[in-house]
Amino acid sequence: MPSVQCFNNMFRALLSLFLSLLLFLSSFVLSVGVGGYSLLYPDAYRGALEKGGIYAQADRMLADYGRGMSLTENASAVIGRLLANSLAYIRGDTEKPDLTIKIDDSSVMQFFEKQAANFTVCGKGEAPFIGDEIKCRPANQSSSQFLEEVLAKKGISAANFSSVDLLPVYDRDGNIMRVRELVSAFRLALLGLAALSVALAVVMTKVSRNRKWAGATLILSGVSVIAAVSYAQSYALSALPQSAGVLGAAASDVMSGVVSRIAFNGGLLALIGVAIIVFSSAKPFLNRKKQ
Secondary structure (H helix, E strand, O other): OHHHHHHHHHHHHHHHHHHHHHHHHHHHHHHHHHHHHHHHOOHHHHHHHHHOOHHHHHHHHHHHHOOOOOEOOOHHHHHHHHHHHHHHHHHOOOOOOOOEEEEOHHHHHHHHHHHHHOOOEOOOOOOOEEOOEEOOEOOOOOHHHHHHHHHHHHOOOHHHHOEEEOHHHHOOOOHHHHHHHHHHHHHHHHHHHHHHHHHHHHHHHHHHOOHHHHHHHHHHHHHHHHHHHHHHHHHHHHHOOHHHHHHHHHHHHHHHHHHHHHHHHHHHHHHHHHHHHHHHHHHHHHHHHHO
């Protein structure tokens, strides 16, 4: 019956259009999401930190405000290690975040000795301690001797201060754990989108009886990804204030890296679409050649 056949064809066309829209959206979001996931790896930041002079600035700040204490590593190594460890924990690659910095033992002792030398010398009959509180330094003791006595009295060693865990200092509320949970959910969502995109492409082929629909959808999605991220980058860079300085330059460099990865994903998506169309067009010819 012509009317039934016409209805079936119209239904298939509408369903194919709906599936095509879903495939477009899922593949678009997947491409952007996979590109954005690269922000969870330290390579996304290393180049920007170097070009932006962040490492050099950190070295200067440490020299100016470190109160004479020096780290066992230079600033670039410390920042790189802390960044890598933080991101590894957020990605779920490690079970515990390691955000400790190590201070040179000799500089710790020099710092304490300077503090001990700052105490006034005790007057005649004046006690150096009132309970646990230090009041003054005995006249018959050098600052080094007084320091040893203070450390022994308090039951501590300078080695206790040779490493500092930054996590309880800067993340008392446990925000890094919440970020880790969100990233875990995000990763599962990406895997779900990948599976959904493949399933939609297969179902579209069955419904439309033509692989070219899926191929054309992927090409359109890939081109849209490239166009969208290029526009977003241009807009973001124009909105970046000139006063941003070093941080602005670093942010721009990170953004460029992420945009390049997303654009690559878009190009790969379009290439897959082209391959599907080429294969669909060549298949009848190859079948006839076999016969």
